[in-house]
Amino acid sequence: MSGPNTTRPVGAQEITDQAADWVERKMHSTWSTADDAALESWLAEAPSHRIAFWRLEGAWGETSRLAALRSPPSLRSRAMSVPRNRLPVSKSLAVAAVIVAFGFAASGYLAARDVTYSTGIGERKTLTLADGSRIELNTSTVLRAGRSGNTRKVWLDKGEAYFRVKHDAAHPFEVVAADQRITDLGTEFNVRTDGGRLRIAVVQGRVRFDGKNGNAHAELLPGDVAVAEASKLSLTRVPVPELATRLSWRSGKLMFHHTPLAQVAAEFNRYNSQKVIVSDEQARTLTINGTFATNDVHAFARIAQSVLGLRVEDQGQEIVISH
Amino acid sequence: MADKAGPHGDGTSLRDTDPCVTESDLRAWFLREVFPYEGVLMQFLHQNWRNQGDIADLRQEVYVRVYEAAQKQIPEHAKTFLLRTAHNLLVDRVRREQIVPIAAVADLDALGVAMDAPGPERSAIAKDMLRRLQTALDRLPPRCREAVVLKQIDGLSRGEIAERMGISQDAVSQYLSKGVTALAEDLYGDLSDLRRGL
Numbered sequence: 083m084s085g086p087n088t089t090r091p092v093g094a095q096e097i098t099d100q101a102a103d104w105v106e107r108k109m110h111s112t113w114s115t116a117d118d119a120a121l122e123s124w125l126a127e128a129p130s131h132r133i134a135f136w137r138l139e140g141a142w143g144e145t146s147r148l149a150a151l152r153s154p155p156s157l158r159s160r161a162m163s164v165p166r167n168r169l170p171v172s173k174s175l176a177v178a179a180v181i182v183a184f185g186f187a188a189s190g191y192l193a194a195r196d197v198t199y200s201t202g203i204g205e206r207k208t209l210t211l212a213d214g215s216r217i218e219l220n221t222s223t224v225l226r227a228g229r230s231g232n233t234r235k236v237w238l239d240k241g242e243a244y245f246r247v248k249h250d251a252a253h254p255f256e257v258v259a260a261d262q263r264i265t266d267l268g269t270e271f272n273v274r275t276d277g278g279r280l281r282i283a284v285v286q287g288r289v290r291f292d293g294k295n296g297n298a299h300a301e302l303l304p305g306d307v308a309v310a311e312a313s314k315l316s317l318t319r320v321p322v323p324e325l326a327t328r329l330s331w332r333s334g335k336l337m338f339h340h341t342p343l344a345q346v347a348a349e350f351n352r353y354n355s356q357k358v359i360v361s362d363e364q365a366r367t368l369t370i371n372g373t374f375a376t377n378d379v380h381a382f383a384r385i386a387q388s389v390l391g392l393r394v395e396d397q398g399q400e401i402v403i404s405h
Numbered sequence: 406m407a408d409k410a411g412p413h414g415d416g417t418s419l420r421d422t423d424p425c426v427t428e429s430d431l432r433a434w435f436l437r438e439v440f441p442y443e444g445v446l447m448q449f450l451h452q453n454w455r456n457q458g459d460i461a462d463l464r465q466e467v468y469v470r471v472y473e474a475a476q477k478q479i480p481e482h483a484k485t486f487l488l489r490t491a492h493n494l495l496v497d498r499v500r501r502e503q504i505v506p507i508a509a510v511a512d513l514d515a516l517g518v519a520m521d522a523p524g525p526e527r528s529a530i531a532k533d534m535l536r537r538l539q540t541a542l543d544r545l546p547p548r549c550r551e552a553v554v555l556k557q558i559d560g561l562s563r564g565e566i567a568e569r570m571g572i573s574q575d576a577v578s579q580y581l582s583k584g585v586t587a588l589a590e591d592l593y594g595d596l597s598d599l600r601r602g603l
Contacts, residue, residue, distance in 0.1 A: 093462055095461055097465065106578050145542070210540070334452040
């Protein structure tokens with residue numbers, strides 16, 4: 083949410099902030115009829131005010147359903163020390179009713195260890211861990227998160243993920259992928275597995291890499307791209323802005339820069355169940371530039387057809403591209 | 406508040422025969438049918454607009470357009486209408502700004518297929534909402550979450566929260582405002598399982 087550089091006088095962000103202040107003021111008992119009138123006139127100023135207010139008030143209203151469901155353990159103990167009579171009975175009952183109505187098992191609230199997260203083909207997901215670290219999962223990814231001793235541990239069993247780690251020296255953050263270990267030293271980094279091959283790109287901070295059986299170690303810095311394969315580790319350095327381009331999957335995009343069609347097809351195929359096949363050798367080496375939505379194979383097919391003059395056949399399961 | 410406000414725009418009177426859509430109808434419709442699809446809308450905007458700094462403004466503009474159309478008549482399929490509005494907005498923007506990106510806006514035909522696909526049922530959304538609430542609350546920064554929990558779950562007053570957290574009442578208000586905004590962003594904007602609906 084960076085400040086809007088648009089020419090619009092009042093940006094959405096400011097309106098949201100103002101609406102949040104209104105919602106906040108309204109939740110307290112100090113709210114008066116004069117406040118009501120002031121709010122009403124603010125709302126009448128523009129539809130955008132009304133919508134922003136409804137949206138935030140709606141979300142806040144939804145959270146009342148959570149009452150009694152759970153507070154995070156650390157908060158729960160504090161909440162318990164609140165005198166009992168403070169907990170409005172009617173609210174608890176209302177929530178109990180909601181739980182029954184949805185048949186929502188409590189298990190989701192208890193499972194704190196070794197939770198598995200996964201994405202299907204073309205899916206993307208962002209997880210936020212309790213410590214505030216964020217993990218973005220790319221297409222077809224399986225990841226487990228848990229703890230071992232003091233170590234926050236994540237196993238990337240398959241696929242690709244981008245990590246934004248809240249560094250905490252007392253609780254190291256470790257990623258295990260393809261039997262190799264990546265330890266965060268205050269960082270943002272991307273890890274992609276591809277069979278036995280592992281590719282790590284560091285965007286910010288520092289990362290320590292430990293290969294299989296401790297046969298390779300490296301400390302990676304921003305811009306470093308390490309490719310580990312069997313017992314081999316190769317290291318290249320890429321300007322960080324270019325790295326961001328390579329990680330465009332995070333915003334659902336694929337960016338190509340003089341990329342051979344064979345590779346372009348392989349990338350699209352990670353995200354879509356309809357596969358692109360570039361059937362002849364000559365076509366495979368042609369290169370293209372451009373930005374596409376990960377799920378928009380057809381945009382790519384159109385370009386292959388109209389710009390490169392290739393033959394494109396949509397056969398349902400597959401799109402075959404040839405000369 | 407909004408519930409009492411009648412339709413105040415005079416423009417609506419051009420269509421005398423149409424049923425008037427009141428502010429409270431609109432509000433209910435937005436909460437029930439529109440905001441729950443925000444994840445799908447955001448995904449659409451993110452994927453089709455290069456400058457990610459514009460997204461919040463674009464979202465607002467989409468909502469305003471939807472609101473203005475719904476004042477005359479509430480669209481039957483909220484999700485379809487929302488996405489079509491977003492699509493039209495991006496097309497207008499591309500024209501106005503005279504940029505010709507290769508894949509600036511998804512093909513309308515391709516989009517049409519997706520939009521006609523049935524979305525998740527409302528009960529599924531409601532059920533999903535509860536799980537999202539859990540996640541959303543977990544994602545708040547610790548102090549912010551503490552203020553939200555003390556207010557919404559334990560029902561404490563602002564003064565009591567301030568005392569408990571050892572901060573000023575103004576600071577409590579700031580945490581709560583921030584919490585409200587972040588919760589909305591997460592509850593509505595998160596893609597989670599709804600993305601399959603696109």
